[in-house]
Amino acid sequence: MSGLRRAIDQRLARAFGSLGLPVDLARATPSDRPDLADFQCNGALAAAKRVGRNPREIAAAVVEVLGAAPEFASVEIAGPGFINLRLSDAALSARADEIAADPRLGAGRVATPRRILIDYGGPNVAKPMHVGHLRSSIIGESLKRIHRFRGDTTVGDAHFGDWGYQMGLLIGAAMDADPWIQALVEDLNTAGVEPSPEAEAAAFEGLSQRISLADLDRMYPEAAALGKSDEAYRNRARRLTAALQSRRPGCLLLWRHFARVTQVALARDFHALGVDFDLWKGESDADPLIPEMVADLEARGLLEDDQGARIVRVGYQGDKRDLPPLLVVSSEGSAMYGTTDLATILDRRRTFDPEQVLYVVDQRQADHFEVVFRAAVLAGYAAEGQLEHIGFGTMNGTDGKPFKTREGGVLKLNDLIEMTRDRARERLREAGLGAELAPEAFEATAHQVAVAALKFADLSNFRGTSYVFDLDRFTSFEGKTGPYLLYQAVRIKSVLRRAAEQGLEAGPIRIEDPAERELALLLDAFDDALAEAYDRRAPNLVADHAYRLAQAFSRFYAACPILPAEGEVRASRLSLAGMVLGQLELCLDLLGLSAPERM
């Protein structure tokens, strides 16, 4: 909780307590009416209901007790019984000085740090990332950073899609494309033993020259289309998938090449977006655990035969709906999506042993995760509430359906980034910034601006709701946008740089202008914003704080000259500017963004 709120709540609690009122209602919130107050307490209204007394009388009694406290400039009753609290300038500036002296700028930590694993991104081998991957990646990355900053130990896992039917398709397509590959795979499969290290190195060398990521990008859609239309082709892909999963050496080697090539390229693309995973565990890592898991489920009496498949029923008494069972083994004897997810839970327990796992996955999979989580609890693999699905809405087109390009295809993530970067370059040149920057710096800035525009446009929406993707809005740099935040940060850096050149130093805070008051209150609200973002797993609250802070700073900048001021006023304003920059950069970092030095 923010420092000011904690102090106010203590005052309120003492007042409520001394009057025999329920202390849990003694809480202040930022005022809805900044023209009347800084904070308000609605507790008198709630208390009135509970103890059966007139709310205004209660409020009057509280005000009477509170009025003497030195930190308040005024304490008043309004409306049906709101208690309006206005802080003294002295109390505000004292709090601002505390924040200035705090390396974390007022941001607290969780009381009991936990080990959290965050499963997000979900890229697949050989499938280029499209705009649909943007949300999971950047929401997950932001949540990881928020948890880490609040004190948790976090691990971000890409949960690489590397083990399904698409691998059989690709293996077949690669063999068709090149006789050398076909011979390699078939010989190894026939031999039935793993190649020597030397032979393996040679094989990878040959594969590297023959199959690049670009080849995979091209091959996969073709193979997928053939798989749909041609039954024989589909059956071969199924056989190859089964061969891979039974670890035939040829298939395994080719698969490892695919995975390696894809991972390197994906990690680079993710990094360009400010998304970095600690782990690249894949579905393949959970696969070896499946046989013993099935045996264990069997031993626990959870497995049932149903229509030739083996299932776990997860319905509870009193369920409002019929959840489907978890399909563990299909009638063909293969593991399913949910089987892998369940085995992954076991794998994670044996390695990182997380106290909580967050799955940052499309909202549409809510039922699937409900089934998997229930099965995990039934089997004793996880505790109730330990696994949490963080669903997010889809990115829709203007027709209200998941976004497609005009041609009807999916928009590749890299194309979107490139388009945005083009606009950023254009805009930088218009502003006359190309000249003074070296080409690399110019390009780096254009990239930072583009990424800020894209990510902020997404992260400023609450994750749970779907939103309409509008290219113009995503590539816009004015108003409530990422580039606006970068711009404010850069402006502050510029001022602070000049101040340093002139040997000017920051000093104690003096609250004189309304713009300074507004800034001080917002700086104090930082911790509340972070705590709320953490509790609700909602990065948009961090985005919102950053935006409000930037906006308040911009007003302050217009109203209160910093460098042209003198003495203690200038020192105070430099300190305010420094704190704003600090919080702004922390927020940007929590959103996976960064500001350049100049723009």
Place this chain on the structure above:
RNA sequence: GCGCCCGUAGCUCAACCGGAUAGAGCAUCCGCCUUCUAAGCGGACGGUUGCAGGUUCGAGUCCUGCCGGGCGCGCCA
């Protein structure tokens, strides 16, 4: 059919445990660069929170029904 989510300004989105006058951005219009970066600042315009009931001192928020939209419902992942 069953279930989940959504419906807020012309458009895109916010709104902390139910609180006062529902907020931003974009778009439109009017001002402001002879002080630190105008990607900025100020102002104007814009609302029966889908509809109808209910609970409450108080409802965008909770409950019920209806209308409209999206999504999910065993052998894809």
